[in-house]
Amino acid sequence: MTTTALHEALNGELPAERVCTDPETCASFSLGGRTPSFVVAPATETEVATVLALACKYQAKVVPWGGGTKQRQIPPPEGYDLALDLSRLDNIVAHDPADLTMVVQAGCTAASVLRLAAKHGQWLPFDVPLAPKATAGGIVASAALGFERTGHMSVRDVLLGIRCVTGKGELVRAGGRVVKNVAGYDLMRLLAGSFGTLGVVTEVALRLWPAAQVGATAWVPTSSWRDALELGTRCVAEQPEPTALLALAAPRGPDGGHDTELSSLGLLVRYSGVAGEVDAGRERLHSLAGGWEVRWLSGSAETTVVERLRDFPLVDRGRPWQAGIRLALLPSDVVEFGAALSAAMLEWGASLCANLARGTVYVRFPQVDRHALQRACRACAAFAEDRRGWAWVDWWPDDWRPETPPLPHLHLSRGVKAALDPRGILNPGRYWGHW
Incomplete structure (x- = not known):
């Protein structure tokens, strides 16, 4: 690709304010140690098509950007010439x-x-x-x-x-x-x-x-993550089914305690819908919890816990994670994962969050210890493979590319890629590290 030629072509087709080459602005769109030469912010669908047609002509590698919240859930790009900022298409x-x-x-x-x-x-x-x-x-x-x-x-x-x-x-x-x-x-x-x-x-x-007529959110503190998982499994098996059911565990601090009193170890349960169904859910949860305290949340306490669990895959109390793994398992295997691997994951510095009804487990690291991360990747992959599940890195540290598992039917996926993006300009190398 000739940078000068592409720059001239973009300026010839788009208003001047759409194309930015300011080093500081370009640096704010960096990924995996790569910084684009241009940030282009089209204001219409036609302008998006113009930019991509020119990128295809000049073989410029393009990374589309929205809010940037998910950019690290896939590998860094193998080539990166142009950041396509879609924030102007906001109607x-x-x-x-x-x-x-x-x-x-x-x-x-x-x-x-x-x-x-x-x-x-x-x-x-x-x-x-x-x-x-x-x-x-x-x-x-x-x-x-x-x-x-x-x-x-x-x-x-x-x-x-x-x-x-x-x-x-x-x-x-x-x-x-x-x-x-x-x-x-x-x-x-x-x-x-x-x-x-x-x-x-x-x-x-x-x-x-x-919209739901009413909703009720409870936090059930437990003494171990396995206890939270087992309680969540009982909730899944009963009606009414919760609309949110998430078990959280964070590593212990130097004093042996968890990093926050309210929301570091336990189960979040939420019921929403019509009033009668929510009331039935509240009664059922008290019955299932046994000796565990059920804290029905409201106001700022509810907001704090809900926001932390909702945002957990991406950030922890506003701080982005540095690395992460996701597992897709049968819901019945999540408790076994907790029994087999949660202690090791916490020892390696990870925080854990599981959706009990869907069998999704997030393993998140606030710091990058490559040795611990490699061990966690191998352990999660082996556990998932033994149970016909799936485990993959879904929050990527900069300049780190572990070996990714083979994608099923990869030849079919490559055929689709070739039909829609024949010159491979869109997010090169970012889909499972294969494209």
Whole structure:
């Protein structure tokens, strides 16, 4: 790629304020020790297509950016010439309260969507981490899981339509703006979770849900993470099922205690919906908890615990993690994971959070000890493989590329990549380290 030629081409096609080469600004978009030569902030879908067509022509490597909250959940790029900042595409295009649908541009934040939906007694059926920064395009591209994923839906379930630009600079549409439209079903779900390696999302149509009438959140402190997991397993087996069910464990401090009194070791349980169902859930939890204290939260205490658990995959009380592993297991295997490996993980400095209903376990490190991280990776991978589960690094330290497990049906994935991004300009090497 000739940097000067690309710069001239961009300036010839876009307004001058769209293209930035300021070193300080470019440095703020650095990933894995690489800094882009340009930060381009298109204001329209047409401008996005223009940028990607030029990048394809000049073989410039492009990293799409929304709020930046998920950039470290995939490996650093193997090449990085241009940061594509989508923050200017932040409009809510349409909202049909009667049809429970909303169409938003990729740079629109989750908080903006939730605020507008709430005015009409509606909400998105997932509450993603760092909602003030997380953008609609990033949520779809990463297939982000929400705080209340246990009782509600995933991104793929609420995605009605999508517009994106491929690595060739071509606009692609799939689905529509109404609930009954099923056109483009496969392409929508293909793009959801592709982390910008197949195309750059520019607009999405989402299905909304009526907001819950009431909700109740409890924190149950336990003496061990295994106790929290076992209690959570009992909750999963009973009706009504909680809408959020998360077990948290943090390493012990020098004094032998946990780092915060309220929220370092125990189980968070939340029920939401109609009043009768929530009341039944409260009674059931007291019955299942046995001798464990059940603290029903409200006000600032509820906000503190809910925010920490909601944001746990990305940050701990506002501080980004330095490394992390995710496991996808059968829910029945999560308790066994706690019994087999939680003590070692905590000894190695990790914090742990498990979604009991979905079988998802997050292992997070506030500091990078490469020796401990390598041991944790091997232990998690071996445990998951023995149980037909999956374990992978999903929060990457800079300049670190552990061996990644082979991706099933990789040849099919590469075929899709070649069709949508034939010159490999979009997030090169970032999808499982294979693309």
